[in-house]
Amino acid sequence: MPFLSLKFNLQKRVKLAQGLWMLYxxxxxxxxxxxxxxxxxxxxxxxxxxxxxxxESHLVPNLLILVGLLSCGLNAFGGKLCHDSLDPQxxxxxxxxxxxYMLLCCGFNALLLLLLLLCFLMQFAVYLTLAEGLKxxxxxxxxxxxxxxxxxxxxxxxxxxxxRCCGNNNFRxxxxxxWISSRYLxxxxxxxxxxxxxxxxxxxxxxxxxxxxxxxxxxxxxxQHHLTxxxxxxxxxxxxxxxxxxxxxxxxxxxxxxxxxxxxxGTFILNSYFEVAGDVAGLKYLSTAxxxxxxxxxxxxxxxxxxxxxxxxxxxxxxxxxxxxxxxxNQVEEGGASPxxxxx
Amino acid sequence: MxxxxxxxxxxEREKLAEVLWLLNWISVVTGAILFGLxxxxxxxxxxxxxxxxxxxxxxxxxxxxxxxxAACGINxxxxxxxxDCADTNKFLRWxxxxxxxIVCTFFFTACVLAGALMCYSIRSQLEEALYLGLRxxxxxxxxxxxxxxxxxxxxxxxxxxQFQCCGNTDFRxxxxxxWISSRYLxxxxxxxxxxxxxxxxxxxxxxxxxxxxxxxxxxxxxxQHNLSxxxxxxxYDEQSQQLNLWRRGCQQALLDHYTGIMQSIGLxxxxxxxxxxxxxxxxxxxxxxxxxxxxxxxxxxxxxGWILExxxxxxxxxxxxxxxxxxxxxxxxxxxNINVPTAAAGQEVPSAxxxx
Numbered sequence: 001m002p003f004l005s006l007k008f009n010l011q012k013r014v015k016l017a018q019g020l021w022m023l024y025x026x027x028x029x030x031x032x033x034x035x036x037x038x039x040x041x042x043x044x045x046x047x048x049x050x051x052x053x054x055x056e057s058h059l060v061p062n063l064l065i066l067v068g069l070l071s072c073g074l075n076a077f078g079g080k081l082c083h084d085s086l087d088p089q090x091x092x093x094x095x096x097x098x099x100x101y102m103l104l105c106c107g108f109n110a111l112l113l114l115l116l117l118l119c120f121l122m123q124f125a126v127y128l129t130l131a132e133g134l135k136x137x138x139x140x141x142x143x144x145x146x147x148x149x150x151x152x153x154x155x156x157x158x159x160x161x162x163x164r165c166c167g168n169n170n171f172r173x174x175x176x177x178x179w180i181s182s183r184y185l186x187x188x189x190x191x192x193x194x195x196x197x198x199x200x201x202x203x204x205x206x207x208x209x210x211x212x213x214x215x216x217x218x219x220x221x222x223x224q225h226h227l228t229x230x231x232x233x234x235x236x237x238x239x240x241x242x243x244x245x246x247x248x249x250x251x252x253x254x255x256x257x258x259x260x261x262x263x264x265x266g267t268f269i270l271n272s273y274f275e276v277a278g279d280v281a282g283l284k285y286l287s288t289a290x291x292x293x294x295x296x297x298x299x300x301x302x303x304x305x306x307x308x309x310x311x312x313x314x315x316x317x318x319x320x321x322x323x324x325x326x327x328x329x330n331q332v333e334e335g336g337a338s339p340x341x342x343x344x
Numbered sequence: 345m346x347x348x349x350x351x352x353x354x355x356e357r358e359k360l361a362e363v364l365w366l367l368n369w370i371s372v373v374t375g376a377i378l379f380g381l382x383x384x385x386x387x388x389x390x391x392x393x394x395x396x397x398x399x400x401x402x403x404x405x406x407x408x409x410x411x412x413x414a415a416c417g418i419n420x421x422x423x424x425x426x427x428d429c430a431d432t433n434k435f436l437r438w439x440x441x442x443x444x445x446i447v448c449t450f451f452f453t454a455c456v457l458a459g460a461l462m463c464y465s466i467r468s469q470l471e472e473a474l475y476l477g478l479r480x481x482x483x484x485x486x487x488x489x490x491x492x493x494x495x496x497x498x499x500x501x502x503x504x505x506q507f508q509c510c511g512n513t514d515f516r517x518x519x520x521x522x523w524i525s526s527r528y529l530x531x532x533x534x535x536x537x538x539x540x541x542x543x544x545x546x547x548x549x550x551x552x553x554x555x556x557x558x559x560x561x562x563x564x565x566x567x568q569h570n571l572s573x574x575x576x577x578x579x580y581d582e583q584s585q586q587l588n589l590w591r592r593g594c595q596q597a598l599l600d601h602y603t604g605i606m607q608s609i610g611l612x613x614x615x616x617x618x619x620x621x622x623x624x625x626x627x628x629x630x631x632x633x634x635x636x637x638x639x640x641x642x643x644x645x646x647x648x649g650w651i652l653e654x655x656x657x658x659x660x661x662x663x664x665x666x667x668x669x670x671x672x673x674x675x676x677x678x679x680x681n682i683n684v685p686t687a688a689a690g691q692e693v694p695s696a697x698x699x700x
Contacts, residue, residue: 216501
């Protein structure tokens with residue numbers, strides 16, 4: 001009893017072939033989009049690799065690019081198959097390629113599922129890399145004269161301005177590092193000297209933040225220095241002041257940006273998974289409908305198409321027994337060889 | 345003596361009609377592009393309209409939008425006409441419409457050219473609008489509590505950050521206005537009071553700039569205050585001073601930005617104008633060729649097509665005389681058939697005398 005069988009006459013077969021051809025070319029466009037999404041994501045990761053310690057994993061964008069190219073190739077071939085299927089001569093040439101092609105498509109679908117899983121799981125990796133990278137970026141903010149770190153200040157300032165964030169968790173992260181380089185500190189000034197000497201590690205710490213933390217939406221000019229000292233500024237209470245500097249941490253801000261990208265890519269992959277699955281099912285119907293034609297010379301005859309030749313459970317049992325016999329094939333050969341030896 | 349006379353065979357006429365049909369459809373697409381360009385320019389100008397003193401330059405994108413829509417309509421009609429022109433019978437349907445259509449298209453093409461030239465000539469008006477607009481925005485920077493001006497601070501800060509500029513022409517423009525609102529000044533502090541009193545207009549002026557003037561390219565943390573006194577900061581040498589703030593003025597930055605956009609748009613519109621001119625010439629040739637075929641009576645014969653039937657000078661004289669006669673139709677005619685009442689009417693016998 002075939003699984004999910006349908007009857008096809010000539011018109012239905014032609015319609016199925018035409019519809020499938022269009023779907024396959026749509027899937028090629030989807031493949032191109034997946035490829036471009038991979039490139040876009042890769043570029044976005046590279047743009048901000050400096051605040052991620054150049055440690056970020058490019059697994060997801062690389063896989064996306066590969067999957068996009070594979071999808072284009074496989075689906076273009078599928079489209080050609082559908083186009084040739086209505087011509088009996090061409091179809092008989094294509095017949096031997098059908099089964100391996102459909103197995104390849106199923107494998108490709110499994111790859112899509114894997115990629116979907118990775119899209120959601122790799123977000124954790126991005127979060128951890130960001131946390132570590134931002135911590136180091138804040139520490140190396142002042143080292144604009146150290147080779148390899150000269151542009152850290154510029155990158156971090158632009159990140160804070162672009163993502164409207166300040167510090168790693170929040171602006172207080174800036175209070176714990178010396179972000180003004182010693183070469184710009186006036187060491188002859190007593191105040192400066194006291195502050196440096198009072199710190200255990202000899203760091204010049206202040207309750208100030210860089211200018212890139214300032215919020216342009218604040219009604220008053222930005223207060224960057226002496227943030228926790230209410231008396232240093234007129235009519236200022238640091239507990240109630242919300243608009244002066246950005247309150248969000250950069251880790252949260254940059255992570256939600258990347259998380260948004262990865263979630264959208266994941267949703268798109270899910271859609272393309274269903275589309276490819278639909279294409280494979282359609283192709284199975286078309287090929288079985290063409291193969292089971294009672295009279296191959298008469299194109300007008302009716303035929304039956306199905307997804308699986310036997311029922312679902314029977315097919316599963318068949319598969320399992322095949323796997324078992326495959327494992328036993330070596331053993332059977334040994335048993336066969338020994339009687340031969342005994343006979344001679 | 346016709347201008348640009350070319351002889352067309354029947355197949356050549358049909359081919360011309362086909363090619364013109366395709367070109368008209370391409371022109372519909374270019375009309376849509378024109379519309380899109382106008383819309384884009386309008387959005388770009390409205391993004392920063394708060395720092396412009398007048399919205400007068402909006403007539404450029406409006407012109408482009410209207411011309412784009414007109415292009416779509418005119419060229420769609422043109423494609424329909426050209427499709428029918430291949431066949432002499434169908435051409436008769438459009439015969440009366442053709443001449444007005446060509447005149448309309450001619451004026452429309454002139455509008456496209458005007459639009460392109462406007463894009464290049466807008467610079468001086470924009471410069472003035474930006475200078476005055478930025479000056480006012482800087483003056484109202486501190487008024488974040490005045491309705492209608494609350495967001496000027498945010499706009500100007502975002503402008504300076506995005507375009508990497510400071511002040512109107514220079515960062516020193518900030519030294520001449522009070523950009524810290526009085527409600528954030530501690531009037532009990534003697535230093536503050538002295539500074540306010542020492543100024544003629546009672547303004548609190550400082551040699552400081554807002555944070556948005558800070559350059560992200562600087563290798564040292566931003567120095568915003570005491571800018572006229574380099575000695576007040578440790579190791580504040582010439583190079584540090586150059587990199588510390590954005591050196592460009594926002595008027596120049598915005599002017600460059602808009603000039604760049606308008607030059608690209610102007611170039612594209614010029615190319616579209618050339619294309620429209622080509623299509624117009626083709627349609628004129630087709631029209632004259634088809635009319636001549638009908639005049640000759642044989643649909644399969646060769647016919648001539650031209651741009652102008654007589655030379656340029658004769659056509660100009662003819663058109664002037666038409667315009668003159670249009671003006672004269674409201675004055676007295678010299679036609680002898682019309683009975684103009686003369687002085688003899690006054691000699692008519694009054695009816696009262698006749699009855700008596």
